[in-house]
Amino acid sequence: MPELSRPLPPEDRLVLLPKNPGTFFVFWQFSEGRADSFHTASFSPEIELRLSYAEDKTPASSHKAQWQAGRAYLPVPERGGNCEAALYALRSGAWEKLLESNPAAAPAAAGLAEDRAYASLEFHKKVLS
C-alpha cells in the first residue's frame, strides 16, 4: 500500500469523506501527546471508530481498527444520509472519545446504466488493462 514519504506535522485530526453509496473513507492523525499515550500503552492499540447520524446524533455503527493504521473504509449505515465519525480509545477499561470528524453525506444509490460511458477514465482503459 503506498504511503507518504514525508512526515506530517503531528496533529489531531479525524476526517470523514464520502466514497460511494456504500462506503465512507476515514483517516486520522494524532498529536505527539496522544501518540505517546498509545506508545506507552496508556491507551490500548485497538481503537473504535463510531459512526452516528449527524442530524440527531444517534449511534449508527462502530468499527475496530489499529491506532497506527491511520485510515479505514467504513460501510455506510443502513439509513445513509449525513454521518459523523468519532474515534475512541480504551484506557483502563473505559472508552474515551479522542477525536470527532466533520459531517459527511453519503450518496444515495442511483440506477446506473450498464453501458454508461463514464468520463475521465474511458481513454485510460488500455493503460489499465
Place this chain on the structure above:
Amino acid sequence: MSSRGSLMFLLHAHLPYVNHPEDSAFLEENWFFEAVVETYVPIISVLERLASEGIRPGVTISISPTLGAMLESEPLEDKLVLYVGSRLELIEKELERAQDDPALLKTVKFYQKLYEDAAALMHKYSGDLITPLKALQHAGQIEIITTSATHALLPLLARPEAVRAQLAAAAEDYEERFNRKPSGFWLPECAYEPRLNSYLKLSGFNYTFTESHALDNAASQTPNGVYSPYRTSNGLGLFARDAASSREVWSSKFGYPGDPAYREFYRDLGYDGDYEYLRPYLGSDGIRRPLGLKYHRITGPGEDLSAKEYYDPEAALARVEAHATDFLARRMKQTEDFHESRGTRPLIVSCYDAELFGHWWFEGPAFLEAVIRKIRVERLPLQFVTPSEYLNSCQEPQEITPGISSWGESGYFDPWVNETNDFIYPAVYAATDKMIETANRFRNQDLSSLSARALNQAARETLLSQSSDWAFLLYIGSHAEYAKGRVEAHAANAVKLLSEVIDKRVDEQALSALEQQNCVFPRLDFRVFASVSKF
C-alpha cells in the same frame, strides 16, 4: 426551419499546472504541448473558421484556471515554440525517410500541416491562445466558464473555507483573464453535492452542471429528465448531462472514437523508431516517450499494436462525416421522441473533456466542426445554445435538489478515493487546516511584504495540493511518482511557509524560487482561506 430542440455542447479544458523552469525538457510539460497542438489550436481554428463564415458555433468552453495560467505563461510559450520547432525538424527527416512509402508519406505530410498550423496560430497571437478565445466570447460566438481553482474535487474538501477558497480564486482568476465576471461553473469531474449550492451562488455563479443520475436522487420528481434545466432553492441554475450523446462520443466500446479508420493513440514513433535517430527528440533522460507522430489507425478492436495498419487521413475524414450525420440523426430522434411525449422542445446537454477532441480522439475537432456545420448547411431543426442564453430565454426552471454524484467511474468518488491514492489526503488536509488557521490568525494584521508574500504563496501551494489530478493519476498508475511527489511537495511547501511566517523567519530565496515555479494566481490573497472571508 424552426428549432425542435436545443443542443448545448460543453468542452471542459483542463490540465494540471505543470511548470518546471529548472528543466528544458520536462516530461510532464509535454501534456501541455501535446494538448496545444492536438486540441486547443485545432478547436480554436474550428471556432474561428465557423465564425468567419457566419456560422455561430454557440459552444461553451470551461477553461480551468491552471490551464489558463499555462496558456498565458511566457516560459511555457517559449518551450512550446521549441517543442513545435523540434517536431517540425523531425517531420522534415521523416519526409525523407518516407519518400518511397506513399501511404506513410501522406500521413507525415498531414502531420507537417498540423504542426505548421499550430506554429502559425501561436505566431498570430504572439503565443497567447487566451486571446482568440476571449475574442470569440466577446463576439458572442462562444461562452467561456471556469472551474475550481486547481480542479479540486469539491465534495472531498470537508472544510467550507477550502471550498470557498477554490471558488473565490477561480472567480477572481476568470475576471482577470476574461475581463468579466464568470456566470457558469464546471464542477470538476461533475462532482456535485447539495452543500455546494450556497457556496457557488455566494461566489457569484449562476449555473453549474450535474451528471444525469444526480436527477435520479433529486428530492422531487423530474418528469423532463435531463432534457430541461433546473434550479436549486437558492436560484442556482442546473444542467444535467445527457447520457446518450455522451456515450456516443466518450465510450471506447460504443462510441465513434473506436472506429477502425481513426488514428491509433497508443502507437507512436517515439516507441517505434530507431533509438539513435530519435535520440535528439527525446528528453534529457533519453527515455523513449510519445513524440506525437502516430502513423497507424485503430484497424480493429483488440488488434495488437504491431498489427495496426497505416492511418489514412482522408478515410478518417470520411468517417467523421458519417459520424456527424449519425450523431445529429440521433439527436433529432431524441428531440422528436421527447416532443411527442412531452409536447415541449428539449435541451440536450453534451459535456466532454476538451482534450478528448484531438488529443485522445484525433478526429474530434473535425467531428465538432462537421456537427455544427451540418446543422446550418442542412437546415436541421436544432440549434446550438449556451447556458446563459438558455437560462435567459427559458421559463422559470423547476426547483430540485439533485443527488450526490460525479461523472467518474461508478458515478461517485471511487476513482479519487481508493487504496491507490487515499494516502495523500492526510497531507492535503494538514496543509489545508494549517492554511485556514494561519489565515484566520493573520487576516487582520499589518504584515511585512515578505510575510504577505509567504502567506500568499502558501495559499497557492495549498490550492495546488488539492488538485484532483494527483489522485486520478495515482489511480490509473500513470505518472504516479510524479503525482505523489507533487502532492507531497505542495503540502510540505505550504506547511513550511506558514511555519516560517509564524516563527518570523521566512527564507526569501526559497520563497522566490517557489513563486517562480508555482506562479498561478499572481494576485491571490491568502485571506481567501479565512473562516470569514473578506470577499
